[in-house]
Amino acid sequence: MxxxxxxxxxxxxxxxxxxxxxxxxxxxxxxxxxxxxEQKSTMAxxxxxxxxxxxxxxxxxxxxxxxxxxxxxxxxxxxxxxxxxxxxxxxxxxxxxxxxxxxxxxxxxxxxxxxxxxxxxxxxxxxxxxxxxxxxxxxxxxxxxxPDASGVQWLTPAQTQGKEHPFLxxxxxxxxxxxxxxxxxxxxxxxxxxxxxxxxxxxxxxxxxxxxxxxxxxxxxxxxxxxxxxxxxIALAIGHLEFKPMGERTGVYAEPEILDAAAAEFEDTESMLELTEKTYGPYSWDRYDLLILPPSFPFGGMENPRLSFITPTVIAGDKSLVSLIAHELAHSWSGNTVTNATWRDLWLNEGFTTYLTYRIMEMLYGTDRFNMEAVLGYQSLEADIAALPANDEILAVDLRGRNPDDVFSDIPYEKGALFLRELEQKVGRDNFDAFLMQYFKHFAFQSITTDTFMAYLEDTLLKQYPDRLDKQRIEEWVLKPGIPDGAPVPASDAFDKVDSQRTAWLNGDKPAADIKTVNWTTHEWLYFLNNMPSSLSAAQLKDLDSAFDLTNSHNNEIAHSWLMIAVQNEYKPAWPRLHDYLVEIGRNKLVKPLYRALSQTPEGKAFAKKAFEEAKPGYHPLTVHANEGFVED
CATH class of the missing domain: 2.60.40.1730 (tricorn interacting facor f3 domain)
Structure with a gap:
């Protein structure tokens, strides 16, 4: 995922x-x-x-x-x-x-x-x-x-792109x-x-x-x-679907209304597949196709083998959000071929896959994009560590007596990837790539535990590079909360330029219209917005919106960041768009933070409750359960 x-x-x-x-x-x-x-002290x-x-x-x-x-x-x-x-x-x-x-x-x-x-x-x-x-x-x-199965969503024709056929x-x-x-x-x-x-x-x-x-x-x-x-x-979907090839082994299924847009957006999938094979070994699943689901899909993507399920919210028109495709493809090695044996070991799936995602994006789109995405991922990890209890900051987390969905945070993803990046930097990229290729081959079509991986690491990299790697340091990464001191910290020259322009605007040295954004990528926009101070004046909000029409952004990630700012600062001109956004999109990553933020004030909670009740019939059961607590009286 x-x-x-x-x-x-x-x-x-x-x-x-x-x-x-x-x-x-x-x-x-x-x-x-x-x-x-009752068995807390005897976890096996x-x-x-x-x-x-x-x-x-x-x-x-x-x-x-x-x-x-x-x-x-x-x-x-x-x-x-x-x-x-x-x-x-x-x-x-x-x-x-x-x-x-x-x-x-x-x-x-x-x-x-x-x-x-x-x-x-x-x-x-x-x-x-x-x-x-x-x-x-x-x-x-x-x-x-x-009819209310937690793993099945039934959509009426009105909830689909074509409006004529149901979907499951x-x-x-x-x-x-x-x-x-x-x-x-x-x-x-x-x-x-x-x-x-x-x-x-x-x-x-x-x-x-x-x-x-x-x-x-x-x-x-x-x-x-x-x-x-x-x-x-194991996954199933049923709908009015058509297929369009994107390469010899890749193609996309979607409703006819978005098929061409999806195929154009994700046309680099075959190249991603070939580059990943070259670095990490043969693809083991014959074909790699995509299925574009209706907007109610609760996730960005799901790595179902041979057919990844994908949200339409990443069809931005400029390939700016295709790291999601790289991620689901990377799962074909880390997750689908070598799998976590229990949900405590999820980081073996998601940490490895997030690391591979960054590498695939760098190979295909260059170092600048890799650096920007790594910085955004690191900032997201820092935010999670600030919000989570210490026990949930551990890679090999203890989930006994809890819903396993609790393990899904940036810890298994970004902390896991950062740990692997440190290993790469200490032993060298070529050596680490060789290690990963052999790891995927050694454990192919097996489900393994954290302990199994640690033992394998000790028998391989730790023996090969005893002067560069330390067992105690590795155990700190895996078994202790937080980010160890001295961990790699990503940086981006492009973001340094964004910082200077944001600072100039915040200081009143230039109006928003004079900020040079003509060549900005989605990543620069997200960095610009996500690093705004928590409090902005009504005049500042109006200045930004007038200059860049952020309220009406067609990029769902940028719109999300702007709407979060609008909620935090009660910028009412954006609230009609906020209502439509919550009703039309069922992806938890995009709607849950908005519901949470709205629930902090009586007016916001009333607004959220109205939107939730309208959206609820079209939400996936997981999205309903994830958000209903924010709107309860």
Whole structure:
């Protein structure tokens, strides 16, 4: 997931629990989060505290899905067959994760078997325990999803670009796959999968699997994912989609109304792919395509293998926000191929991917752009460290008893990348690139822990460069809060010039109209706005807006920064645009800070509540839960 995408609710998600079928009994086991809270002093590396499943006894290896999308009732209905291995030969129970699923029946070898749906945990959902016949190597589960499934959004035609057809998309990270498939929802369990998806005849289904751009639009679609993936990378979308190639191995799916704009914006994707292969090793996933989702998508992007899901808010017309594409592509190495084993280890996905993102952008667009993006990332990290409790500033964070979505901050992304940048600077870029290439090869298609990585680092770089690297320093980066003293600090000559012009304007030495912005990039605009003092006068705000028409900016990132200033300074001429912005965009990174800022005053909170109620029907469930606390009385 792109680091610009991560902002989620810290409050637990609450869901209604499906009732078991008539042939089941419900256990009264203690919720997993309560168990984990009691075990605070005994956290075990590699233990997934966010899954009920039992892969140490019975491990699912393959899924076979057959689902029908019912847009009228907002339900996915059908079956999943789970192939499994008995890690413990005498194991007689398979436990999988569910959330708000209506389990109709479970069969093995063609016969019904007993199953039990356990007590609901507010963060984790409910365990489904299945009695396994001795001869069984697979079970089939008949089920129906909830209309309010946390990992599925159903959009009406009015909420799409074309306004004529409905749309569906899933979002499984971190633990939302269990809301649309009963499975072992842990990143340490990797599965291959096949799927058959039934849709209305005029819609196209696509998945994080093999997609045929020329498939007939007939409402019956089949998919195969031959590489083993963790559950959070299983993804489905259905809509009025068309395809346009961007290169030999890259292309874009989108609604027809934005297809050409998306293909033009992201036309450098093939070059990104080739450059990344040259530096970090072969691409392992056949094709790399993009799916442009409606504006309600709650994130910037999601690295679903073979088909990254992308927000339309990064189509700026000037390629200024395409680092998001570089990020999702980089996940094909760091995250999808080598995966965090638990959500404590998320930094192994996002820190490595953020580091690779900067490197890809530098290779493609040059050092100046790399420096600007690195400075903005560092400032964002500093802001998070100032706001977060110390325990949440640790790369290998303790999340027991909490919603795993809590881990998504700039810590795993930017702090992780900064740590890797220090390693690069100490051993040399060429040597570090060689290390990363071998790392991706060594752990290909595995899910690893922080401890596994630390041991690998000790056996490789620490042995190779004992005079340059220090184990204690590395442990400080990974296991201690904050940024270690002496860490690399990015700098940008371009931003120094922005600073001087901003200072001259703030001092009254020149009006806004005389600030030389004609050649400014989006990054310079963001730096200019994000580093304004918290308090500006009405005259200063009017001067900026009159000179640059910031209230009506078509760049969603620039508009966000300006609207934050407008909220903080109660600049009312921008509030009609603020209302429209909140209603039309569902990306959490853009709307959550605005809701939070508005909630600080009674007038702002009333404004936010009105906008939220209007926007709520079109928001993703994650966006609703992330922001509803800001508008509650």
């Amino acid at each position: 792109n680091k610009l995408s991560w902002v989620l609710a810290s409050a637990p998600l609450l869901f209604a629990c499906s009732q078991p079928a008539d042939n089941t009994t419900t256990t009264e086991s203690k919720p997993a989060s309560a168990q984990h809270t 590396s590699g233990t997934d505290y966010h899954s009920f499943s039992n892969p140490d006894a019975v491990r699912v290896t393959h899924l076979d899905l057959d689902l029908t999308a019912d847009f009228d009732n907002r339900e996915l209905t059908g079956t999943v067959t789970l192939d499994f291995d008995r890690i413990q030969p005498d194991a007689d129970t398979l436990i999988v994760d569910t959330r708000a699923l209506d389990i109709k029946q479970v069969t093995a070898n063609g016969k019904a078997v007993e199953f039990t749906l356990g007590e609901e945990d507010e963060n984790l959902g409910s365990p489904l325990s299945i009695a396994l016949p001795e001869s069984a190597s697979a079970v089939t589960i008949d089920y129906v999803t909830s 998309f899933t979002q499984a990270q971190a633990i939302h796959a269990r809301s649309f498939i009963p499975l072992q929802d842990s990143p340490q369990v990797r599965v291959t999968y096949d799927a058959r998806i039934h849709t209305p005849a005029d819609l196209l289904a696509v998945m994080s699997a093999s997609n045929d751009p020329d498939t007939p639009r007939d409402g019956d679609y089949s998919f195969t994912m031959p590489q083993p993936v963790p559950s959070y990378l």
